[in-house]
Amino acid sequence: MRLYGLALATCVVVVLFLFMLLRTRRMKEKYAAIWLALVVAVCVVGLFPSAVAATARAVGVATPSNLLFAAALAVLFCVCIQLSVELSTIEEETRTLTEEVAMLRLDLETSRGVAPPTSTAHDVEEEQE
């Protein structure tokens, strides 16, 4: 039973840590959600170990701990994919910002007369206004 107590204590610490990160805005809610869900699941398992054994029997896994390992793997896999997707989004956003910054700098140089004038100096965006 001491091990379950340890698991529960760890969960409480993790929840507090996540809460702190959320409070100081160092983590966004959408990333914390999956960890909070995981912590709740671990608490349930810690409080009712027999639930795991019952589930393992139901799905046909001989050793209940293996079911836990498999579930943990699946969850971590999902988290990694989510992070890759978010990272790709951020890269795309960075790319757009980089383009905008470069174009603004060139426009600034042109209007200050540092950059040479183009063949016909007219701006489509300005015309549309």
Add this chain to the structure above:
Amino acid sequence: MSEQPEPLSVEPPEDGAAGRVLIILPAWNEQEALPAVLDDLMETLPWVDVLVVNDGSTDRTGEVARRGRTLVLDLPINLGVGGAMRAGYKYARAKGYDVAVQLDADGQHDPQEVPRLLETMLAEGADVVIGARFAGEGTYSVRGPRRWAMRLLSVVLSRVAGTRLTDTTSGFKAANRRAIELFAREYPAEYLGDTVESLVISARSGLLVRQVGVSMRPRAGGTPSHNPALAALFLARALLALLIALTRPVTTRIETS
């Protein structure tokens, strides 16, 4: 390069029929080759605007690019060729250019061939014209897995584009207003995105792709790699790029005029 004759001024096709032309050169750490390429461009094609997209270079590319009437787009972060090109096309769209021609900054594309691309564009009503290096012209040669990869790419892409394309990895391309509009939105920054995927996107968005044979100069620095392992990796990545490009949903459809 030194034994080449003095560059001659080349006239635009049909005196202004091509409209305002912007040459886009994506440059990453090209301080050695760039000044000569720019001088050649401005002497040969006095009727075009030249935009160097300095792709987060760590050398003096940004400084040496500012010569004559060159415009320089300084990207603070290295985005890769595809990223640099989209920035260039965005600039072309914002400034209302009729045609954008992309050229490699290492000098392997001859500015004298630009009018040939523009003439093909006008004659065939094409939206995208690729300057293709043909066997026998120029000095470019590849063998082994890299060659198979390029063959495969040209077979598949010819089918997708509905025209015979022999050199799908060429970085010498002309784009009209419709293509500029598409590329400003959708030029991929992935590996091979600037060549293979951009062609697939063009064809699948309803643009007319054509190619014209051009002669290439030897590359200013380095030779194409013949390492078989690298070539095999190129083949694998080319296949993956092709597979993804062909199956991804078409988000932009350019209305046929």
